[in-house]
Amino acid sequence: MNKAVFLDRDGTINVDYGYVHEKNRLEFIPGVIEGLKILQDLGYLLIIITNQSGIGRGMYSIEEYNVFNNYMLKELEKKGVHITDVFMCPHIDEDNCECRKPKLKMYYDAIEKYDIDLNKSFVIGDRIRDLSLCDNEPIKGILITEDNNEKFIYKKSLYDSALYIKNKEKSWFFWIFVHNISEREKENKNEYF
Ligand SMILES: [Mg+2]
Numbered sequence: 051m052n053k054a055v056f057l058d059r060d061g062t063i064n065v066d067y068g069y070v071h072e073k074n075r076l077e078f079i080p081g082v083i084e085g086l087k088i089l090q091d092l093g094y095l096l097i098i099i100t101n102q103s104g105i106g107r108g109m110y111s112i113e114e115y116n117v118f119n120n121y122m123l124k125e126l127e128k129k130g131v132h133i134t135d136v137f138m139c140p141h142i143d144e145d146n147c148e149c150r151k152p153k154l155k156m157y158y159d160a161i162e163k164y165d166i167d168l169n170k171s172f173v174i175g176d177r178i179r180d181l182s183l184c185d186n187e188p189i190k191g192i193l194i195t196e197d198n199n200e201k202f203i204y205k206k207s208l209y210d211s212a213l214y215i216k217n218k219e220k221s222w223f224f225w226i227f228v229h230n231i232s233e234r235e236k237e238n239k240n241e242y243f
């Protein structure tokens with residue numbers, strides 16, 4: 051099984067100017083590249099889950115979305131960040147589809163496609179609706195916000211979220227390491243006594 055970080059796009063990776071779909075509107079939030087690299091180096095698949103209701107509202111077409119998406123992925127690749135996949139919902143609320151966040155179809159499709167171990171994975175987004183998976187599954191959510199949030203872990207950027215995950219991994223590793231040592235000591239004692 052794989053571990054993954056599910057990432058919202060607008061407002062989490064790139065600056066959210068509202069219905070971003072033009073190349074000249076692609077602006078990575080400071081620290082995002084470094085943050086994504088940290089997560090990638092820790093072995094997480096990076097999977098973007100994005101609502102693009104601008105398509106359903108007729109503001110831009112799927113083709114225009116694809117051009118922007120491919121451009122963004124290429125820019126990230128140039129900087130050494132590989133995004134495993136992007137799942138996108140083009141609908142508006144009135145369509146009552148199964149994919150538009152907070153609905154979970156995009157997450158479950160990704161979980162199945164990439165055999166994701168939710169216990170070892172994270173969701174990061176700048177809206178509560180990005181973290182709806184946390185209500186249903188054993189996955190940790192990080193809300194990107196400056197405000198205190200009681201329900202989720204909150205960090206002020208993707209970069210800070212990546213540092214948090216890195217530190218968490220260190221403490222898990224340490225815990226497993228110490229645990230194994232003490233188990234081994236017990237076994238050794240059994241041998242001698
Ligand atoms: Mg967002």
Ligand SMILES: [Zn+2]
Pocket residue numbers: 139140141147148149150
């Ligand atoms: Zn949808």
